[in-house]
Amino acid sequence: MTAATPSVPPASDRRVSVRIGSISESATLAVDAKAKALKAAGRPVIGFGAGEPDFPTPGYIVDAAAEACRNPKYHRYTPAGGLPELKAAIAAKTLRDSGYEVDASQVLVTNGGKQAIYEAFAAVLDPGDEVIVPAPYWTTYPESIRLAGGRPVEVVADETTGYRVTVEQLEAARTEHTKVLLFVSPSNPTGAVYSREDTEAIGRWAVEHGLWVLTDEIYEHLVYGDATFSSLPALVPELRDKCIVVNGVAKTYAMTGWRVGWIVGPKDVVKAATNLQSHATSNVNNVAQVAALAAVTGDLDAVAEMRTAFDRRRQTIVRMLNEIDGVVCPLPEGAFYVYPSVKALLGKEIRGKRPATSVELAALILDEAEVAVVPGEAFGTPGYLRLSYALGDEDLVEGVSRLQKLLGEATD
Missing domain, CATH: 3.90.1150.10 (Aspartate Aminotransferase, domain 1)
Structure with missing residues (x-):
């Protein structure tokens, strides 16, 4: 029975x-x-x-926010997808830091990285679509996938490999329902950083099988020793039409409470995610966006x-x-x-x-x-x-x- x-x-x-x-x-x-x-x-x-x-948060960023509070321009609704000047600055920052050239129309400013992750998954997943998720993973990733109607498929790495998965492991997890690979380097929770060679190999594997990739680059500036950060779409240009980059000011500029993140991706996906955000939250707080503008256009001292x-x-x-x-x-x-x-x-x-x-x-x-x-x-x-x-x-x-x-x- x-x-x-x-x-x-x-x-x-x-x-x-x-x-x-x-x-x-x-x-x-x-x-x-x-x-x-x-x-x-x-x-x-x-x-x-x-x-x-x-x-x-660095003082010059706080000063920019204080000045924005006094400007009536920022007391009103602004475009749901983000201040045009901030979107342009994010595109310029992406080229500066990642070597990845994008247009402002490929940028959506979000209420922190979590909203960016959810909206990115929501824009590309249909019910039953699978997302390969290397584990250990940040706790929000699988929940965002499920909320968007997808199914997370875990691929586990442990301390013996420095918590890095291999192409062979990814291939073993791929099915006819696989649509997206989640790629995170540097990683939360492990601090793992993939080498340039391994990053490129994973990107080319994704291209070979026609997969989308969502890559979270929010820790891009926090690498140590001989490790280097590598941006997946910059290394593998063939992936750009199916790659979504998630980032934000939280970690780089000590701005976790300001809640400004963003999506960089293909124009149709960014437009779809912008439509979603227009109904969910409308524009991100204008004062926080001005603070983020000061951050991404400033130096990295x-x-x-x-x-x-x-x-x-x-x-x-x-x-x-x-x-x-x-x-x-x-x-x-x-x-x-x-x-x-x-x-x-x-x-x-x-x-x-x-x-x-x-x-x-x-x-x-x-x-x-x-x-x-x-x-x-x-x-x-x-x-x-x-x-x-x-x-x-x-x-x-x-x-x-x-x-x-x-x-x-x-x-x-």
């Missing part, structure tokens, strides 16, 4: 739609919110959960300073984490995250408990060490933790020292 298939309640009994009710809360934002709530209650919590720079600090912190956190028995932490080459394996700690006794999953381990760490981390389940790979090193040096050392003390107590 087979188990009965769960039935969907009648429409009159459903308070929340099945489509929206199936979406999970953002795990990273949930961890950050809980850490902030505990700190507000007086507990000395150190949070490694949030993916945002701890630096203030601020990001250079942040990158120096992040580089120092990544080396410190990797060294300290690898001093813990049972923790294996590769050195990330980009972004501002580490993604250590904690599989060897699962099932061990720590202060009277035996966490069987990384979710349970993260909860134990928060309760016992007052340190907030995000479990690997949020990124599609149980047995890992994500820690952002975008926090002050003193807090970083103190937080990892607490982890060393707590996890050092693990016994069989």
Whole structure:
């Protein structure tokens, strides 16, 4: 006898739609919110959960926004697709930073990177279309795909390959329903950066099979050591008619709260996504758009300073984490995250408990060490933790020292 298939309640009994009710809360934002709530209650919590720079937005960007507040021009509706001058500046910035030449008509300004990702998927996916998603993945990607009617197909890489998938793995996951490849380098949550050669090989594989590619380039300026950022459509020009680039000012200019992202892609797709946005949110906040204009037309001195600090912190956190028995932490080459394996700690006794999953381990760490981390389940790979090193040096050392003390107590 087979188990009965769960039935969907009648429409009159459903308070929340099945489509929206199936979406999970953002795990990273949930961890950050809980850490902030505990700190507000007086507990000395150190949070490694949030993916945002701890630096203030550069002053010249803030000044541009303040001036825009006083300009009646920006007190009114503006084009849904973005301020024309900002779209032109994004096109120029894309050429400057990526070597990818596009026209302003190929740009849509969005309310942050998340809206850009959803609208890009919504513009090209039909129900049943598959998207190959390398894992570990940022928690929002599969939810955006599902919300757009698509189906995420995970391809898992682990620490033995630096969390980078191969063309052979991608080919094994491809089916007649595959429409899009998601490509992210540098990566959230692992900090993995694909070499120029591997990036080009993946792009040419996509061209060979007529696939679309959505590439998220928001960490383009945060690479370290000998690693270099490579823009997929710049390396593989044949892909440009089926490539959508997502980017924004959040990470490069410490502007996570300003909520300005964008899509760069073929004109028909950008027009379709613009039509969607015209009904969903209309134009992005004008003051934030003016701030973004100052950011993308300015120099990169601020990001250079942040990158120096992040580089120092990544080396410190990797060294300290690898001093813990049972923790294996590769050195990330980009972004501002580490993604250590904690599989060897699962099932061990720590202060009277035996966490069987990384979710349970993260909860134990928060309760016992007052340190907030995000479990690997949020990124599609149980047995890992994500820690952002975008926090002050003193807090970083103190937080990892607490982890060393707590996890050092693990016994069989």
